[in-house]
């Protein structure tokens with residue numbers, strides 16, 4: 001079902017034209033209300049909103065990095081100088097789990113929050129959520145942006161059964177007793193859950209679950225991973241993706257299952273860039289690069305050209321579902337990327353190649369770089385976990401090594417490890433292990 005048909009089926013060129021006007025208004029708002037952007041844009045040579053121009057000139061503007069926002073925080077400005085609305089108008093402050101100690105805060109006005117819920121509702125409607133469906137979710141919302149996503153479940157009228165992570169038994173009981181049609185979780189957890197159930201003689205393939213929406217990390221779009229999940233659960237797998245600083249659920253995969261549609265019309269503009277040079281890339285079928293986002297109608301803390309670090313492959317053109325927005329598959333996080341003798345290597349891409357060796361392998365891998373930092377010398381050490389009851393042979397390791405070299409042009413050192421020896425996750429998998 002299309003949540004906002006008029007908006008989601010508008011020709012994409014018309015969409016961009018309309019968003020162009022909103023963009024100019026947003027830039028005007030920033031000059032007036034955001035100390036952070038007034039300073040940043042002035043320093044970049046844009047003295048006033050009129051100098052910035054329209055969306056067609058957006059590539060002239062500097063990027064915004066998360067660290068820059070963090071650096072403007074002080075006792076007087078606990079959120080940062082990008083806070084652009086009076087604090088009295090802020091109705092929600094989410095946090096991101098800061099890997100560097102202090103969390104980052106994400107403030108929203110009532111209007112911002114509503115825009116997020118509308119965007120998430122479009123996204124989840126695309127993934128098949130609708131009134132009458134029972135949906136078990138494993139989001140640990142708490143202080144995190146996922147809380148806003150749960151508001152979208154209410155708006156769509158699904159029967160929401162929140163169980164959170166950390167209690168697999170409770171989750172499986174809910175599946176067995178309440179017979180939900182849909183599960184919402186990370187791909188890592190979906191896989192872990194299927195293994196967990198198999199060990200206990202529970203038939204997940206024969207359960208009531210018809211559809212699994214995965215989010216939170218890349219993986220649900222990798223064909224081999226998807227096939228494994230679909231087989232284990234006897235269900236269709238679809239994906240959703242968002243980004244806390246911009247909008248919680250911004251991309252949702254429809255029944256055509258050819259990538260996730262952009263669902264942030266009127267609120268967010270996206271671009272594609274080359275992550276190394278920062279050069280703007282054309283939004284065209286087959287393009288690959290990092291997503292960069294710009295708010296169009298935000299009030300509390302609007303961002304311009306915010307670097308997502310999400311590396312995607314783009315699909316354009318009309319989709320059989322009727323939506324006109326481009327679709328993406330997330331290939332990996334630029335943050336996790338390694339460079340081996342000049343070649344960019346995404347850990348998720350290594351996993352995808354390894355997964356094709358199922359049923360001999362379990363689908364769990366760990367890359368164990370020898371050197372600190374991004375740049376690595378070949379061979380790159382990769383631990384590949386065998387499936388239960390499967391023996392590792394030098395011949396299998398050699399076939400995996402060769403396939404990775406042929407597909408990703410990187411030389412690896414494959415260490416086959418026994419089933420169950422690599423960690424499982426109820427949330428996101430860590431594919432790179434540094435000693």
Ligand SMILES: [Zn+2]
Nearest residue numbers: 254256319321
């Ligand atoms: Zn579609």
